[in-house]
Amino acid sequence: MKKFYLALTILAVATVGLSATTTPAAAKTGVKVISTKKVKKTAYHATKGTIYKTNKLTKVAHHAKNYKYTTLYVTKQSTVRKANHKKAVYSYITTKKARGWILRSYLKKGVAPKKSTKTIQTTTTTTTTKKNDDSTTTQTTASTFNAQAANADFLAMVNKERAKTGAAPLTIATKLTNLANQRAADCAKLGDITHYDSAGNTVYLEEGPKFGIDFNEGLSSECLYMADEGFVGDYQKAGTNAADQYLYHDAESNWGHRDNLINPEAKTIGIGWKISNGTIYNAVDQQG
Numbered sequence: 289m290k291k292f293y294l295a296l297t298i299l300a301v302a303t304v305g306l307s308a309t310t311t312p313a314a315a316k317t318g319v320k321v322i323s324t325k326k327v328k329k330t331a332y333h334a335t336k337g338t339i340y341k342t343n344k345l346t347k348v349a350h351h352a353k354n355y356k357y358t359t360l361y362v363t364k365q366s367t368v369r370k371a372n373h374k375k376a377v378y379s380y381i382t383t384k385k386a387r388g389w390i391l392r393s394y395l396k397k398g399v400a401p402k403k404s405t406k407t408i409q410t411t412t413t414t415t416t417t418k419k420n421d422d423s424t425t426t427q428t429t430a431s432t433f434n435a436q437a438a439n440a441d442f443l444a445m446v447n448k449e450r451a452k453t454g455a456a457p458l459t460i461a462t463k464l465t466n467l468a469n470q471r472a473a474d475c476a477k478l479g480d481i482t483h484y485d486s487a488g489n490t491v492y493l494e495e496g497p498k499f500g501i502d503f504n505e506g507l508s509s510e511c512l513y514m515a516d517e518g519f520v521g522d523y524q525k526a527g528t529n530a531a532d533q534y535l536y537h538d539a540e541s542n543w544g545h546r547d548n549l550i551n552p553e554a555k556t557i558g559i560g561w562k563i564s565n566g567t568i569y570n571a572v573d574q575q576g
Contacts, residue, residue, distance in 0.1 A: 319345045322375070324366040330397065332360045332381065337394030339386060341488065343368060343378055349388040354480050357403040358383050360395065385480065433523045433568075439465075439559045441527030442572075446549050446557075449535055455552040464558025464573045467492065467499045471510065471571035476564035481512040492573055507576030509548040515568050523568075526561065530570045548574065 321343050334352040341347040343366040352360075364380035366389065378389040439460065447457040471492055475481045485491050492510045496503045513530045534545040548554070553576040560571040 320369045322367045327365050329361050329363050331399050332362055332395040333400035334394045337390050339388040339390045341388050343389045350386045357400050359399045435561050438527035442531045442559055445531035450550050458557040461556035463499045463501050468558035468560025468571040468573045472560040472562035472569040475569045476562040481514050507553045509574045511545045511572040513570040
């Protein structure tokens with residue numbers, strides 16, 4: 289039996305109030321840039337850490353574990369003082385797909401390791417049919433992803449957790465589901481999960497009106513997730529896996545995803561999926 293595994297990445301949660309301003313859950317306040325200098329372009333790699341859009345650490349751009357097989361080139365360095373008055377050094381990294389500031393201690397000098405090319409087999413379902421002449425033929429059909437079942441599993445797990453806090457259960461909204469499917473497809477196209485476009489705009493807020501959604505009315509939020517599909521068991525457990533990571537393994541974003549999913553002000557939800565190049569992408573959009 290194949291060993292089950294996930295490669296999880298969760299980004300900051302964007303929450304929008306009546307003013308329609310966006311505040312990422314991972315945003316920091318009170319960061320002061322003490323100094324910035326250019327350094328000789330040098331190759332590094334990292335397996336963990338948050339990559340911020342600016343050296344003031346106000347917006348999350350990426351997470352390093354998405355780029356553990358990508359060489360990161362450092363060209364600048366900033367010393368900052370955080371709200372707790374402690375100093376820290378951040379390095380500015382660039383790649384073809386990502387750029388931003390990451391804590392220097394999360395970097396290791398040298399090019400990134402190569403990704404394993406190990407082949408992972410997929411479970412299939414085999415059925416046998418009997419012909420009139422009593423001979424038999426065997427037909428093998430590959431298992432497929434069932435989005436409806438994944439959504440049901442996801443919603444059941446989230447609503448069970450909401451019930452513990454007295455929050456009303458979320459209900460599926462078609463417009464939000466259409467948006468969530470688009471957002472999952474957006475991430476699959478990038479091969480990464482991010483709430484922002486190249487101009488720093490929050491994508492789900494920009495795309496919402498195309499699906500007839502007005503995010504200026506009340507609370508809204510988005511959660512994103514990706515995992516290596518590994519084998520067919522991931523298809524069958526995709527909804528449960530995603531909800532489990534958002535609800536119970538979200539310490540890195542200070543439980544921002546969990547807080548959004550169990551927020552009593554949230555009323556409706558859209559859950560979207562996209563499978564591309566061996567990866568499951570999930571997007572969850574909510575509205576109050």
